[in-house]
Amino acid sequence: MxxxxxxxxxxxxxxxxxxxxxxxxxxxxxxxxxxxxxxxxxxxxxxxxxxxxxxxxxxxxxxxxxxxxxxxxxxxxxxxxxxxxxxxxxxxxxxxxxxxxxxxxxxxxxxxxxxxxxxxxxxxxxxxxxxxxxxxxxxxxxxxxxxPALYSGALARLITLSPGWGGSAQEMLGFARSAAAHAPEGSPLPALVPMAHFEIVAAGRTPMSRGGWFSFEAQRDIVSAAGHWAERRIGGAHPRSVEAHNVFGAAFYLSDLRRPARGHLARTGGRFSRLPWSHLGDPAQQYRRACARLNL
Known part of the structure; x- marks a missing residue:
């Protein structure tokens, strides 16, 4: 529709x-x-x-x-x-x-x-x-x-708290982790954790490049958040599931974790989201480049 x-x-x-x-x-x-x-x-x-x-x-x-x-x-x-x-x-x-x-x-x-x-x-x-x-x-x-669990509302709140918009990394990460921990079944709110790490890195570097995006601690945080997201949900997939797969897929791709990156990006159905790809450049181009490098 x-x-x-x-x-x-x-x-x-x-x-x-x-x-x-x-x-x-x-x-x-x-x-x-x-x-x-x-x-x-x-x-x-x-x-x-x-x-x-x-x-x-x-x-x-x-x-x-x-x-x-x-x-x-x-x-x-x-x-x-x-x-x-x-x-x-x-x-x-x-x-x-x-x-x-x-x-x-x-x-x-x-x-x-x-x-x-x-x-x-x-x-x-x-x-x-x-x-x-x-x-x-x-x-x-x-x-x-x-x-309370509106994904787009929580994302707007995350940006509000981000260093790039006058907030702090500590407050933003705290919000993202809390939202992930209290997410309803099937909600993609855990994707706010990698999104927060993207915002932290983006606030401190220009232009973006693929190398050295996330520290080991950040990668561990992202892996943990991905483990908390069970996409299964009564009534079918969440409307923002494709967006969440983009976020996790991009984070794993930039961390050179190919298997989870492929797993998430394969489930986007060829659809990219503006965030987080815009942190790397043109979203469509960056999404397609990542998929090509992952043989998708």
Missing amino acids: LDDAVEAASRGDLRPASAVLADSRGDPETRSLRVEALSRTAVGASRSIEALLAHDQGNPDLWLWLGRTRLEEAWELRPDVRARAVQADRLHAYRSAMDQARQPLLAAAGLAPGDPVPWECLMWLAIGLDRPRPDKDAVWYECSRRW
Whole structure:
């Protein structure tokens, strides 16, 4: 359903996307995945979503989609941190575009009070605008109290706590390990542990290279987390299982642990996730290179 809706949206037909989002009500994990994929597809087409909303003001799906699309459009404008001093105009445009996502997301939250996904999106907004820590904590509270195990919400929290965004490695790792230890059966939350190690290394090195990514202690932490993730789950695979396989697969690949790397990447079905591959360069290119080197 999502593949078909993404393909249609890329052609300018937004109706299947609207139906796919409506179908996800009451299932936050699926809803989060769908709105993320559809919003990235709709970058540059937020006006078309506004046109749909003009005829359906009470639709929480369309407000959520509009808010997340504006968020993704804003990220496209974000200036390189090393060049911000000479990109004041671009920084202003970025912040202005980012702030335009707030009202639609708050509208979505108001129309669907039990839905954590608008709050997850507001977490990314708080990160993008570099809001004070109490503001970030408050939005995380609203998201987590509605759906404590939401993978995408926990990932946003992990990034909030990361050294690259003003947090600390110790606090971030503590959060990741706690989330992994208390993950519900079948939840891919253990993948936050290797994701935390990626964030730690990424904060301290540029550009990325394959050699020397993880210390022995970090590798042991990642192996332990992988052992805690049992993908089996009532109702089928978790919507974020492919993403988790990408995270573990990339971590094992960079650690030269070929067998577990192949095991995880073979289960991605040819689909790559933006994180963690973007830490190495172009995500699609890095994913395909890893698969080729592992004879997948």
